Amino acid sequence: MRFIIIGAGRVGLRTARVLRQEGHEVTLVERDAEKADRARGLTFEVVDGDGSRESVLQDAGVADADAVGALTGDLNANFAACLIAKHHGCRTVMRIDEDYREEIYQQYADEVDEIVYPERLGAIGAKNALLGGSIQAIADVAQSLQIVLITITDGSPMKGYTLSEVALPSDSRILAFGKANDPLGIPLPDDSLEAGDRVAVLAEFSELTEVRQLLVGDESAAAAVAGGE
Amino acid sequence: MGVTAYILVKSNTSEADRVKDEIEALDGVTDANIVAGDVDFIAKVAVETPGAVKDIVASGIQTISGVETTQTYIAME
Structure with a gap:
């Protein structure tokens, strides 16, 4: 696909790098000459200029782009860029x-398809590192809903039971299950839980502690509820 | 002749509708919008004196729960 990323700073440049690694075509837009040069040094195609101006986005190829990521630190510039990009039929992502x-923005900004708050993603990574081992947050799906990946340990209360016997709290669901050395797959009621197996659970923040105690045990009970805020 | 002013409001809550309603309910406020960008609302006030603008901001908008800062611009024409 063809993407335009506005802002070649920490967030924009990394996003561009990941997209390029996956084989996509990326054009960066950057108004700071130094940052633009640095991106060019990494062999990115860079358009100099203000990404909130239509002529600049046209130079960057907004007419043929599939999506535009407005990822600068300037909220006004990001929103203006999304307005223009939406007008040109692109999918829009705003930081x-x-x-x-x-x-x-989710409620009022129809021109913005998706919102990114990099600090939230950074916090998920930091939290995983702090919690360590057996529970890992995968995504905040909504304000109060999170997907976590739990690894069954020798101390798990549910070790030896089957999935059908796991009585999760009412606002939690098992989404996927994988034996120790297999990829995750659709959970079956007869799958049995052994040490090293992984379970992906969708849960309300308020129920994460209970889910954790059930599947992990007390090992990390002292740690704060994953992602709770 | 009266005074027209625009008040830019930054909040710290996602309850945009509630804050907007409370701003609009203040005497002297003729209009308020939720806006994109680094402020969250812009309110327009039409009153008799500059002192009345100050009252709306200080004892009105700034006392609404979730309002963080305001900037006031008085129209010159």
Whole structure:
């Protein structure tokens, strides 16, 4: 696919790198000459200029782009870029700078298809590192809903039981299950839980502690609820 | 002749509708919008004196729960 990334800073440049690694075509837009040069040094195609101006986005090829990521630190520039990109029929992704704005943009900004709050993603990574081992947050699906990947340990209360015997709290679901050395797959009621097996669970934040105690045990019970805020 | 002013409001809550309703309910506020960008609302006020603008901002908008800062611009024409 063809993507335009506005902002060649920490967030934009990394996004461009990942997209390129996966074989996509990426054009960066950057108004700071130094940052633009650095991106060119990494052999990216870079258009110099303000990504909130239509002429600049046209130079970057907005007419043929599939999606535009407005990933600068400037909220006004990001929103203007999304307005223009949407007008040209692109899917739009906008970076925001404060978490309370996520819901506001989701509700009111029809021109923005998706919102990214990099600090939230960074926090998930940091939290996983801190919690260590047997529970790993995969995604915050909604304000109060998270997917976690849990590895069954020798101390898990449910070790030796089958999935059908696992009585999760009512606002939690098992999404996928994988034996120790196999990839994750669709969970079957007769799958039995052994040490090293992994279970992906969708749960309300308020129920994560209970889910953890059931599947992991008390090992990490002292740690804060994953992602709770 | 009256005074027209625009007040830019930054909040710290996702309850945009509630804050907007509370701003609009203030006497002297003729219009309020939720806006994209680094402020969250812009309110327009039409009153008799500059002092009345100050009252709306200080004892009105700034006392609404979730309002963080305001910037006031008085129209010159």
